[in-house]
Amino acid sequence: MHPALQGLLTITSVVAVCLSYYYLSNWFLDNVFLPARGKYSNRNINLANQIRPWLFMFPALLILLVYLAYPVLETLRLSLTERHAYGDEWVGLANYAQMIKDQKFWEAVSNNMMWLAIVPALSTGFGLLAAHLTDRIGWGNAAKSIIFMPMAISFVGAAVIWKLVYDARPIDQDQIGLLNALYLFFGGDAPQTWITKPFWNNLLLMVVLIWIQTGFAMVILSAALRNIPEETIEAAILDGSNPWQLFFRIKVPQIKGTILVVWTTITITVLKVFDIVFAMTNGHWNTQVLANYMFDKLFRANDWGVGSASVMVLMLLVTPILVWNVNNARKESQ
């Protein structure tokens, strides 16, 4: 069979199976299990209405359980065991102890903290600026599309693009790296291999994520800005606010909730950052981050114990922010 046809068939049949699950399970509930007739019809209708949400949520819950809850527990187990050819050996917190003695781990943690301090702040800040400015100009929508475009690029793709921007060629050749071209144009003496320069290379990697996430922040914040009642802005103008006061004392406070949601969402992305580092430096030259450290341990060193332990640390860092974020989003929507 032609692969395209096969694909189409697969998609159609999977969708059909999904649809028929809802239809048939609902039919079974209403007609066989708790029929809405006979002596208990009222009780049956009420019971069926209580069961129905669970019935419909069941596939999603099952998938969450298998692909989310189980892996978390399994990772926890792996982080407490040592893998041998003859089976798993319970080692307690030994993996963790080994990990915190590893200088590379602390490099990853401190780099992650640096990413955390810089990327969400700058992405949200630039996003807010872009949202504010593009809302007031005629070609704002075109500008928005361009700023949003990096969102459509995968992290690896973005990393490749920026690797070229930071590229260095010998001095007697034309520089294809934009940064070096600019550096030489403005009087730099020799092309620099930017991504090998500790500390600065971290910032250069962060630029990639900021470049991507600014579009995300802009789109969400732009919608929030447009939701601000026009009258409150007019009232503030009549009250004598200048554009700065208008922005910082009237507009920003009214979208504070959205700013926080954007900020924390980017924070979570940042904590998980992997692809960019993996594709650009692979953690060399002091650019290691937790996710890449985990990948190194788990799949390169084949050290399942320490790899899983580092993932647990990552999860512990993400969870509180995630919980707060979800709560906040829920409050927002009320």
Next chain:
Amino acid sequence: MTQLKLISLEKSYNNGTPVLKNVSLDIQSGELIVFVGPSGCGKSTLLRMIAGLEQITDGTLEIDGQYMNDMPASKRGIAMVFQSYALYPHLTVRDNMSFALKIAKYKQSDIDAAVSKAAKALKLEDYLDRLPKELSGGQRQRVAIGRAIVRDPKVFLFDEPLSNLDAALRVETRIEIARLKESMPDRTMIYVTHDQVEAMTLASRIVVLANNTVEQVGTPLDLYDNPDNEFVAQFIGSPAMNLLPGEIVATGKQTKVKLSDNCVAVSNIVTSESDLGKQVNVGIRPEDLSLTEDDHVLEAVVDITEALGEYTLLYLKHVSHAANLVAKVPGTHKSLRNKLIKFIAKPSKIHIFHDGISMR
């Protein structure tokens, strides 16, 4: 003393659609002017032009003799109360009211004094530390009014301030605004509404806007008694004035108009001989029609009666033309339904319009 002068103000949008044409008005200090008109007549736009929220396309706006067209909104000495209250949702009542003064860098003690004075006047003292979302609609509107008072502006602008309130609160807040005006006799207020009851009760003068321009300016009773044209006649007063087509058959100190069903309406309007034979509309307010057995100006079948206790509205089906006619007669008259009834009106209460313009 604050005088507003609008000289041939014009407003059109960028695509050339005219919103307002040739609006000229003289507003004296201490007046409460009401802009009234159907939706889309430009009354809110005119208010926003005075506020400085809309660009003036052409003409001149003067406040106290000063050219104001290009003056920033905050420097015009005006405060505005919006239909949607426009409170800053993230600030408490106190901060909402003191925002303008803080921006203007007033001393904290002066701000506190102004806020507590306004809060006292508007009975908001207990709510000063609440957020707007914790207040009822009426309280929010009082905060919005308080925010305007605190600034002690020379001119207050109200943009349909009662439209978002329920009927009972509307009456209450209306009276509050009337009191507020009384307590500040030298402040000028401009009030936009589509509700003619608000217009009639609050205004020292009403400006009726329609068809992109001013139709008539006058005191409420002046507009009611002597409308310049059919639009004002029908817009002011509820139910609207009845209009009956006819032809002038006698002129002089009194004018006689023969109506389509051969009834003759006698009006105190003075006409000259040249008006003889003109096709006109006779206007009679529903409340000016009274039941009669003899000479009548109108004879019609009562289609529907609405007894409201104090008076009864009779919706009439006229023999010869289709227009909806209404009579408002004192007392209860449910039994009149489906009967042919005769009505009379005093000559002083009969209006005559030629080409839509009053012949008065």
